Amino acid sequence: MPLPQLFLDKMRELLREEYEAFAASYDEEKAQGLRVNPLKASVQEFVRIAPFALSGVPWASEGFYYGKEDRPGKHPYHEAGLIYIQEPSAMAVGALVNPLPGETVLDLCAAPGGKTTHLAGRMNGEGLLVANEPHPARAKILSQNVERMGVRNAVVTNEMPDRLAERFSVFFDRILVDAPCSGEGMFRKDPDACAEWSPDHVTMCASRQLDILESAARMLKPGGRLVYSTCTFSPEENEGTISRFAELHPEFALEDAQAYEGFDRGRADWTSDAAPGIGETLRLWPHRIRGDGHYAAVLRKMDGEEQPVRRKYPKSLTDRKALKDYFAFAEETLTDTPAGEFTLFGDQLYLLPSGMLTLDQLKVVRPGWHLGTLKKNRFEPSHALALSLKGEEVRNRLSLHADSPQTFAYLKGEALQAEGPKGWHLVEVDGYSLGWGKLAEGTLKNHFPKGLRWPG
Structure with missing residues (x-):
């Protein structure tokens, strides 16, 4: 599909002497990447057994390029959740969030799940990961990928950001906003993004991104990290959105986002009233690295006291009689019985991640670790349970x-x-x-x- 002429004219004006190299990158084969799932195997372990031609992605320790003749998505290791097929530039975002085991983490615009599962791997099953996707069909795909990768400590919600902010005020240690955008960086692989592009669409995306960041700001603890990313080149959606947010929220400060060879920095001259530190943000260009286009900014919430917030936690299912078939299965099948805060969604049994708030009046796709189905006089284990064992x-x-x-x-x-x-x-x-x-x-x-x- 030919690229929109208005887009090309805009890029020519922005990139000037680099424009020809940028335009030529669209005629090159896009880089193919996969990410090892440390919940299943260490990087060293996977490299030892991988039947693919691998070379490391410099900015993500779990990431690798694979050869064009390889088909890792059609390999049994993919079904076992050892790997996630992910565009290499996108791996830089999860590395910037870099959550620690035990933290509370939110991926606010999470489908299809590449960045969510990257965060989950770094959390090593400890802490609470909330993955949210407003679009119902995409939220289902997100949930399936969380399942395939064997993630135990994630809740998948299907809410608008402002609705989540009402429930999770001043709650998270780290938040990722991988914002919906005009998708200019994905034109090489997504003809739909190319067909939908227009200057008006860029303006609409920038407005929506600011609204999403407003909700994220309400949910982040003082001292917490907020990472904003897009897969577009548009200054309106990148430096512009971040600068407007910083002006509205002086309690946030931009931090230096670690750059690697070939990375570019945010451009203060591409937006009016650029925020202090906009030059610490990152731009990834397809003519400079082996990857598609991305933008990322790291912000720290410097001020704001933790206001006392009344939290409502879920009621745990403690009726041993109702759970007798589950415990019988666990005794017979498992060497150690998973226990904790149980909850039932219909006849589906889940373990809630530690620290999760009540799910009442929230649209929830996956309330935690799916154990299985309570059927009449028997328990049937879930595929999610198998993949996490x-x-x-x-x-x-x-x-x-x-x-x-x-x-x-x-x-x-x-x-x-x-x-x-x-x-x-x-x-x-x-x-x-x-x-x-x-x-x-x-x-x-x-x-x-x-x-x-x-x-x-």
């Missing part, structure tokens, strides 16, 4: 190799022949959890979700 956490498992015909048969939903005790078995690929099977009389009934099964 390690082999030593179950009593029975069936170990397969990535290149085994049995692995592909399992991913297609076929039953397998196996020996072992009757009951639930965790199916693994090269030692990494892939899903459930239930063994009886030498046949393992396949419980890999029907919607995820590979074509026969």
Whole structure:
């Protein structure tokens, strides 16, 4: 698809002597990247077993470029959640947020989940991660990716930012606003973004971004970190949005965002009334690095006392009788019974992350770690539970190799022949959890979700 002429004219004016190199980048193959999931495997461990041609992404320790002949998204390791396919420039954002285990973290515009799962990996299962996406269909995809990556400590919500701000006032240690934008940096891979572009669309996005940042400001604790990012080149949506926000919120200060070779800095001369420190923000250009376009700013909330806020926490399900089938399953199948604050959504059983506030009157897609379904006189474990477990956490498992015909048969939903005790078995690929099977009389009934099964 040809690029909009008004866009090209604008970029020519901004980039001047760099414009020809920028324009030529659209004729080059886009960089392909994947990110290792440390909840499943260490980087060193994955590099040792990876059947792909990998080279490191400098700005993300978990990130790698892969060869154009590779298809990691069609490999069993992808289904096992060892990797997330992510555009390399986008990996810089999660690295800037850099959450610590035990913190409270919000990804405010989170779908499809690349940055959310990056944050989750760095949190190492400790603390609370709230991933929000206002669009219902995209929120469902976000939830599926949280599940695939084996994240236990995340809640997925489907709310507008101002609604979340009412519930989570002065609550989070770190917030990521990967804002909806005009998508200029994605033109190489997203024809829809190219077709939707117009100067009016840029103006609309900039206004919406400021509204989202207003909500984020209300939810961040004093001393907390706010990272703002877009995948556009537009100064109105980047330096302009941040400068307007900083003017409205003197309690926030821009911090130096770590730059790597090829990174550019924000341009004070591209917006009126540029905020102090706008030159500490980052611009990633496709003609300077192996990646698409991105912008990122890091802000610290310097002032503001933590006002006493009345928090309402969820009521835990403590009825052992209601949970007896779950505990029976856990006793029979797991080496250690997951326990904590239980909640039921219909017949679906979840464990709430520690510190989560009440979910009442919020649109919630995933209220925590999905354990399974309470059916009449039995408990059926979820796919999310399987993907978040390690082999030593179950009593029975069936170990397969990535290149085994049995692995592909399992991913297609076929039953397998196996020996072992009757009951639930965790199916693994090269030692990494892939899903459930239930063994009886030498046949393992396949419980890999029907919607995820590979074509026969």
